[in-house]
Amino acid sequence: MKRAKIKSLEAINRQILKSRINIILIIVFLLCLTLIFRLGYLQIVEGDTYQEEVENAQYVEINQSVPRGEIYDRNGNLLVGNESQRAIYFTRHRNMKSNEIMDLAVELSGYINMDTETITLRDKQDYIISQYPDELESIMSEQVTLLEDGNITQDEFTQEVYNQLDEEQADEILTEGDLNTLAIYVRMVNARELNPVIVKSGDVTEEEFAKVNESLDELDGITTGMDWQRHYPYDDTLKTIFGEVSSSEEGLPKELLNYYMARGYSRNDRVGKTYLEFQYENVLRGEKEQVKYSTDKSGEIINQEVIKPGKAGDDLYLTIDIELQQELEELAEHHLTSLRELAEDAADRNAQNGDVDYTIIPDHMDTVVLVVQDPNNGEVLAMVGKKLNDEGEIVNFNYGALTSTYVVGSSIKGATVTTGYQNDVLEAGEFMVDEPLTFADGTSKSSFFNRDSGVRIDDQEALMVSSNVYMFKIALRMAGLNYYDGMPLPNDIEEAGHKLRNGLNQFGLGVSTGIDLPNEATGLSPELKHNPGNYIDLAIGQYDTYSALQLSQYVSTIANDGQRVQLHLGKEVRGSDSNASGPVLQSFNGKVLNNVAYTEEQLGQIQSGFYDAFNTHDEATDRYGTGWDAYHNLEPKAAGKTGTAEAFNEGDPVLNQTYVGYAPYDDPEMAFSVIFPNMPNTIPFFPAQYLGRDVINKYYEVVHGEEEEGPYQYELSEFYPKLVYGSYD
Template sequence: MQLERRLKRRHFLVLLGMTLIWIGLIARLWWIQLGAPHRFTKRGIDLVKNSVKQRQQSIVLHSGRGDIRDHNGYAFTGEEHRALILFPLARGSLEGTDGLTKVAQVVSQPTERLTDIMEKAKAPLFLRDENGRLVALSESQAEQINALSIPGIVALAMTERYRQEEVAKHVIGFINQNPALVESLYPDEWKTGKMNADSMIGASGLERSFDRFLQGVEPSILSYYVDGQGKPLRGLDIRYSKQNNEYYPLSLTTTLDVSIQRRMERIADEVGLTKGSMVVLDAQTGDIRAIVSRPKYDQTKVDGKTDDWKNRAVKQLPPGSIFKTVVAAAALAEGIVSPTERFTCTGDYGKYHFSCWKKDGHGSVTMEEAYAQSCNIAFAQIANRVGGEKLEEYARRLGLSELAGHVTSHLFKLDGFKQVDGEERGAIFAKSVSRKDEGVLIQTAIGQRDVRMTPLQAANMVVAILRGGQPTQVRLVKEISYRNGQAFHQFPLQTLPVQGIDYVTASKLRKMMRKVVTDGTGQAVSGASWEAAGKTGTAQTGDDSQSLNHLWFIGYAPYDQPQYAICVVAENQPSWGRNQATELFRRVVDELADQTVQSSRPHAGNSPE
């Protein structure tokens, strides 16, 4: 009896265990199929999408994101074209037919090329030429192709977000898949499954800083389905999922001018700028008209092992002698030095191994002449009189301790919203360094040691001088708009939250910058189409083994009626040979002068070149 009870008890426990296992399996299956099929596991895997991937292929015809435009309405993020779409899953249906031959005749392509593309393709694609450019179809061509009713081949309108030949790529940025970032930025959407591991998100530039506004609606997707034998499913072979919304996605109207941007990028490539940046600001408003960053990168194939995609114009660098502008501003504003006071330069300071770039010295020079000739010894003496605390104060007054980009205190639950992605602050002294140390001070006076500045800050400092001494916040985006064109939010012009310099000091600095071009280190710019003013700068990189320098040129043009503030930086340049920054600056001024003439002609319009 006792043995029988034990056996029954063991049998009951076995049945109970099996029942619990089955309940657990059923619960698990329920959770997989109904509870979280679109966001399974912590990585947000969409099981529904993955379950049909072997018998379905999809291609995005429109990302669903809002456009990013220049200030005249030109879209940097794509233009709608009719395109030929090929689905590799249709290969089996095309065997033994003349379908590809008929399509090839319509699009004026060799049949062999289309056959080769279909055989090698692993994912659906748009037909492109040998150079990778989209083959745009006419309305008639699209109608002819669709009339053929060939499985897996269709012609439809599509919008390619990133064009290969487009400009301003570092400013626009790119999108990619980043589940961890999606979960941290959009926790509510992640929990509900509205966003998952497949969601595309802004990774850099305006795509990132304005991602919440550009997200908009679901993408428009074209899908092709086959059965288990690879044959098209009747009534379900091709499905088009398109979103129609009067208000979304939102779009951005930037302050950029695509025509100027194209000219600046062409100059950078013609002069041979391999690493560096160029910034062009509106002299009156401080709005960004163009930003160029090099090296180049491909928005559709971003290499995470390099930082080529980073915008060099907002990364801090030692500025070299353009920082003498800050020293001069402090000395003049505080009444410590007059423009005509004389200093003696023998070529050597006498201690700290500090010397002038001109070995024999500049002799007796006024402050104006010292600035024009970029004399290190004279400015070391001036900095000693001014003192470290005042240098730091006037750097702050000229906007070099603040982010130059536009910041909105509160924008739809976003506090301290920054327009410019990845922007770094400037720096004058390291925290632990004494502002009274003479050795530190004289190195600081020539923009070396701990001094750091971004090209955007440098250009904005020029705007402050042109505006009578008050630095602005630099706008990159003017407005966010609904899809129907109505304004969603407008960004006003704003000044930086600092006390600027006085008008008289700003006026003196403008005259000194002009003297740099007429009688000083910037004379190579004197032959430009517009009379210009500026300041040269050479900053050692710290790599003594290669003797490389960062070459700067900041300034403005025309001199009498300034329209643009400009900063160019050529990084890691040899200490010998031509000055790439000076050459770039002169070319920039020439192009801006020509652009102004072109745009003022009747019916010239603002279309890109």
């Protein structure tokens, strides 16, 4: 029998060691294999993602302020520009802690003085919590003890401070130096990493600017540069319509935060807030520069390289003629104040003599709005609004042409006649009898020019003398009825009302004009269903409300043979060029919104009626166009329509007087609308139509160099006798 080999202890140990080494090698191999697979996955599968993160960490679109595009009028006159101003910037490096920012704010506070009025109570409370624990203990000893004993958390203690420490106590603790430091800290602490924010601009003194420049090496993250602010060479002229831009402190306005954030803006971007600045933000905003930052391990910036330079915004050229605008503003002021004085003098004389039967309240006469446009392409040449405030001072109300609507009266009768044609209830040149109307419920209606007789007139003369009855009869026909004495008014006029409103809408009355401004008012259109009295009043402009812009678009549609053209203030966009007008990048041409259906004969009747309203005295009947007094001597001849609507102001009856027109009548190049709300409810009406005459004269003076004619001068001695007799005779 063979003896079994017995391994020595040394051999066994060697074998165990060898096995262990093999296991370790296998583990190492598996770990290396895992690492290789992981590296491969990261590089091949996830490589693009991580590369993008690296790029995002290095390339930052910074908020270095770039000037907005400028705004010019149609003739190249600067309306809204930019003024450079010194600025102090702060760039927060990566990993920069709040306490480091506070230390920097304390240091910078020795160089610049800040406006401290905007510091909030919460900012003061937070500063006191971190910097004045002893003073807090004297005020809130119980809460401090609870905090030290661990009975309340730091968050609970902070909330108690917010609840108990008021503004007066905070101001007693904080020094002027503290407030200055706090104002700086508040501006800097909310900055995003590697994204410069303005610490101070606008009122940086030369001394402050120089001191900071000299100490830049000691002020980590602080730089100096230039900022800008909007300036207005024509002062307050159209300033509201130009709009506002948010300040560097404000950034994105709260009410527009979601709107702009959804479009890729940063919270501290300066943006257009209202009107044209808002409407054309994408044109005016400019492009921020892109910078590549290099940082060390601690996150501090050690180098930066501009990858893409910033670019100023493009310039916006408007359709506005600023010279015409200013001249018309002066005219509007003259007529508004003169009419107020005329009313005051008439009321004073009547108080002495007692020979006028009308109540004249001059204080109600406080507003005028007017619009001038090119009727062929929708270009708005001027938007004027003026108000008299409670102190009797003139203030701008330009936006009233856009945002305020009024019942406007007979000015819209051209649209009513047109609607009658289109609904086959009226023939061009058709005669009707203008007569007092009496209905079964006792309602009575008549025309101003004819109170008690029967007068046979056609559509052209109905516009000339502003026949209410002619329009009432059109409305009744649209409801399927012909007038007879004592007839009942129709009960349900919903369908007829819809047709009539549609007819007015096609001229821009009661709908958007399409103007390139936010917040356009389209007016009030109350229910028309079982209120036939309101329905027939709609036919004479005595129910729905309209704006001066809508009236201008309406009369322009008649002037240009039936095309309703979109109104616009933007004329073209040009590339920014500091030395000259830049290249045209975009032009805004009048878009035809709809065409009003006319036959040649129908259009002729409307336009002839408008001509007669301004120019004709029918000697056979001794009837005058309603605008004859003011307009018949104009050269070139104009055409248009007048309107008067009954309204109320603080419970007192008043009249809204309106005027629309265009010139020359046979080849129109300008159209206008004027609204004088809240005029005294008298017969004769206050002579406000002379503003329309002066508007036409001023247009030809400014645009064509015609000889200047002074504005109409109102004379009480001429007007008062007419008030006494209640007549235009």
